[in-house]
Amino acid sequence: MTSSNGPSAAARVRSGSAGPPAEPLVGDRNELPDRIWTVPNALSVLRLLGVPLFLWLLLGPQADGWAVVVLMVAGLSDWADGKLARVLGQSSRLGALLDPAADRLYIVATLIAFVLRDVVPFWVVAVLVGRELVLGAMLLVLARYGYPPLQVHYLGKAATFNLLYAFPLLLLADGEGPVVAVVQPVAYAFTIWGGSLYVLAGVLYVVQVLGLVRAERAGVPAAGAAP
Template structure:
């Protein structure tokens, strides 16, 4: 069996362990009009609104509300997909895309407003650039995007809680003094887990690509 045959049949090339994560995305349905997908689209539509609230009228309170709704829908769409049996390939792509857009949009807005230093944004956006290259390499090797790692979900959870606290901490009032250490702690832990999840994603992708090349050379 060639590497291409293995991918078409849902099997890892050369029988390599760990490729089930990639193949499992192929087992998802092709449905588009589902409640979880609608929630993911709603979350995506909130990104430009969130940016405008932060950079336009500086309506931080409403921006926090949008971010809170995004965090709730991020939790709800996964729960509903499993409970209703509506997991889909589109949903598996929309969910992490929305998470990343919120994180990048927030970081860009925070830099423009001097809430966080530029190097923090450089590190986290650099992670996204590396993952983008990894996705292209996976596609060229015939693999679909990998499932989101639980560390990535945990990192997103921490960062989405850290961001509104960073807004609250941007001041010289008693609320800012209380929010600042909590916001900084969540940002550090979320950022570390976010980078670690990216490293694990790249490691897993490299294993799949090398396995495909090994199987192709041995066939």
């Protein structure tokens, strides 16, 4: 839907002139080259392929040590693909989509495994997975009005960072031995910080989507920058 008073809100989002104030952007996805065969994209695909392996290790043989190794390798590749994209000049739209998708899949997969193994309470998983369902609905709303997915901001990245540190620590805290007493409070701290930031980032995303939709319906430019 477009406005007769000027470019559509979707177009203003693409140019970076619409939307409510938000956290700083991690690049502008719509200005990136449309590449597929790049080294960073290959790393992102490998990270995605590690999700079912990670889930099987947690639920099948319950090989927590190997599951932590897979998670650590995934975290390292997450850092490496962004670094290589900048160093090699191989940033791409596909890479900008694969990166957060892999992060979310690891988070959701871990939460499912944790609730099945009673590592964390069900309500924690319900809140975090519910956040993903709400954001999925927001993507449908954006598509309805012709918007691209909103950009990843630093609050969401910080939340993911905390959660990916919390998960292996929670596995260690679920075991036995003297190390549990030391690891447990650290694991809970990362879980609380990461979970709170994760939900807050989701709330901000919803606020931004609703602001853009209101601007589109009103047919007037919205102040601020894209999220």
